[in-house]
Amino acid sequence: MTTSQALPPALAEIVNDFQELEERDRLTLLLEFSRSLPALPERLLNHPELLEQVMECQSPLFLTVESEATDNGDVIRLFFQAPPEAPTTRGFASVLFEGLDGLTAAEILAIPDDMPEQLGLTRAISPLRMRGMSAMLGRVKRKLANGVRPAA
Numbered sequence: 001m002t003t004s005q006a007l008p009p010a011l012a013e014i015v016n017d018f019q020e021l022e023e024r025d026r027l028t029l030l031l032e033f034s035r036s037l038p039a040l041p042e043r044l045l046n047h048p049e050l051l052e053q054v055m056e057c058q059s060p061l062f063l064t065v066e067s068e069a070t071d072n073g074d075v076i077r078l079f080f081q082a083p084p085e086a087p088t089t090r091g092f093a094s095v096l097f098e099g100l101d102g103l104t105a106a107e108i109l110a111i112p113d114d115m116p117e118q119l120g121l122t123r124a125i126s127p128l129r130m131r132g133m134s135a136m137l138g139r140v141k142r143k144l145a146n147g148v149r150p151a152a
Helices: 009-020 023-034 087-100 105-109 127-145
Strands: 062-070 073-081
Touching: 009 023, 009 087, 023 087, 062 127, 073 087, 073 105, 073 127, 087 127, 105 127
Parallel strands: none
Antiparallel strands: 062 073
16 A cells, blocks of 8 residues: 655654554554544633534544644644544544644645545445545645634
């Protein structure tokens, strides 16, 4: 399995970690990722209207995208909320968080839409769940294309 385009280093490393595993062990790695999804900051917890639901996900998943000014230019910050009883959904949200948070909008927009398939989970996870994973990436990219609000 190879990537169709160069991925940002953190995301490329995650994809590589999945690809190096036997197929049966990839789901275990996804479940490990589910445990590392950061909680929402309090300013978002108290304002659910700032989050957007990804309806294509089987489990309730909400996200928001913000821009943060840094000394090296603007970077993107991602925030996800998914219930603990939805480990595959949380796992993929965590993959996106760890692979994309802190990148520029241009770097994220350049990520190939087939990136979720590059994890090698298509036989371990139902097509509906895979569609939800792709929808998360698509939603992040759409929000970036439409402009994001500055971080609070």
